[in-house]
Amino acid sequence: MSPNLSQRLKDSGIQPSAQRLAVAQYVLSTDDHPSADQVLAKVQSLVPMLSRATVYNTLNLFVEKGLLKQLVLAEGKVVFDPVLSPHHHFIDDDTGRIEDVPWDAIRVSDPARLEGYDVTEYMVVMRGRKLGGPRKLQKKR
Amino acid sequence: MSPNLSQRLKDSGIQPSAQRLAVAQYVLSTDDHPSADQVLAKVQSLVPMLSRATVYNTLNLFVEKGLLKQLVLAEGKVVFDPVLSPHHHFIDDDTGRIEDVPWDAIRVSDPARLEGYDVTEYMVVMRGRKLGGPRKLQKKR
DNA sequence: GTCAAACTCTGGATTAAGTCTAAAGCCGAA
DNA sequence: TTCGGCTTTAGACTTAATCCAGAGTTTGAC
Numbered sequence: 001m002s003p004n005l006s007q008r009l010k011d012s013g014i015q016p017s018a019q020r021l022a023v024a025q026y027v028l029s030t031d032d033h034p035s036a037d038q039v040l041a042k043v044q045s046l047v048p049m050l051s052r053a054t055v056y057n058t059l060n061l062f063v064e065k066g067l068l069k070q071l072v073l074a075e076g077k078v079v080f081d082p083v084l085s086p087h088h089h090f091i092d093d094d095t096g097r098i099e100d101v102p103w104d105a106i107r108v109s110d111p112a113r114l115e116g117y118d119v120t121e122y123m124v125v126m127r128g129r130k131l132g133g134p135r136k137l138q139k140k141r
Numbered sequence: 142m143s144p145n146l147s148q149r150l151k152d153s154g155i156q157p158s159a160q161r162l163a164v165a166q167y168v169l170s171t172d173d174h175p176s177a178d179q180v181l182a183k184v185q186s187l188v189p190m191l192s193r194a195t196v197y198n199t200l201n202l203f204v205e206k207g208l209l210k211q212l213v214l215a216e217g218k219v220v221f222d223p224v225l226s227p228h229h230h231f232i233d234d235d236t237g238r239i240e241d242v243p244w245d246a247i248r249v250s251d252p253a254r255l256e257g258y259d260v261t262e263y264m265v266v267m268r269g270r271k272l273g274g275p276r277k278l279q280k281k282r
Numbered sequence: 283g284t285c286a287a288a289c290t291c292t293g294g295a296t297t298a299a300g301t302c303t304a305a306a307g308c309c310g311a312a
Numbered sequence: 313t314t315c316g317g318c319t320t321t322a323g324a325c326t327t328a329a330t331c332c333a334g335a336g337t338t339t340g341a342c
Contacts, residue, residue, distance in 0.1 A: 017308095017319065037299075051321045056300065072215055078299085090258055107250035111267055114246060117231055119269040126252050126263040158290065158337085178328075192292045197329065219328085289338075296331070307320070312313100 012065040022047045023058045028067060033079045033098040073098060073125060088124040101126070153206040163188045164199045169208060174220045174239040214239060214266060229265040242267070 005024050006016045014020065022043050027034065034042065040055045059080060062068040069081045074091055079098060088101040101124070112119045146165050147157045155161065163184050168175065175183065181196045200221060203209040210222045215232055220239060229242040242265070253260045 106252050109248035111247050116272050119267045122267040126260045128260040131257050
């Protein structure tokens with residue numbers, strides 16, 4: 001997909017390797033908000049010789065180098081998001097699926113000006129149900 | 142403290158017991174946003190004969206009966222909040238401390254009207270540093 | 283008061299997510 | 313080719329949380 005993922009890793013100060021590229025290929029271009037185990041499963045199906053430790057190392061490295069953000073939004077779920085620009089999140093209570101919500105979809109009265117706090121970052125976290133649509137993953141618990 | 146905590150439990154459909162009252166006494170009146178282990182430690186210092194399983198059972202029961210809310214905001218921290226009315230949260234990146242932010246302190250353009258979603262609940266999650274103050278818990282890691 | 287049924291608590295075993303470690307593999311520079 | 317430094321691996325370890333089966337309590341009927 002990405003023209004040269006390898007270059008992108010180098011630009012972030014990461015030495016490319018087969019395993020790192022395989023992880024990058026999936027995790028940097030998904031909007032699934034996968035957990036570490038989901039990344040492991042997915043990438044392992046393509047590159048069977050891949051250990052758990054490597055996946056964790058790689059994900060943590062990517063987070064450290066700023067290619068990924070780590071989110072902790074729901075019940076015991078640590079999840080990775082390749083969208084680096086600020087945005088909000090919606091969590092579907094039925095499926096557990098997390099979706100990105102564009103920054104402009106919601107207006108928030110500047111919390112950076114909160115009395116007595118130096119707010120460096122914020123987001124709106126919403127919960128509910130997604131309406132209409134193909135309703136594909138309804139019972140994906 | 143609370144005039145009759147016992148009654149409050151009954152009103153929520155919870156059979157009071159020594160252990161449950163001890164847990165309730167602490168967790169329903171704190172603004173510490175304690176984790177389960179913190180609750181265990183705290184309550185055990187008053188009532189030494191208290192098992193971990195009981196604390197988890199009790200906390201889960203309280204959540205189920207609507208006396209507590211369970212929050213998952215930060216890195217591997219499941220935390221409990223007795224404030225049931227809607228409010229926002231601020232997380233101090235230095236100390237990890239979570240503080241409640243009054244609902245009215247921030248205005249959000251009604252996310253309940255988000256196109257294609259049925260939003261039942263939302264909050265603003267902020268991160269940053271707390272300013273000034275007695276700076277008491279600075280290195281409380 | 284006594285008894286049984288139902289509920290509650292306990293410690294220890296178990297599970298699951300994540301980290302650590304020591305050894306082996308790989309790769310580029312001299 | 314050989315060396316040194318990264319990267320990967322499998323498995324041991326850690327920690328949070330849940331499960332379980334037995335023991336202890338409470339309640340209500342008699």
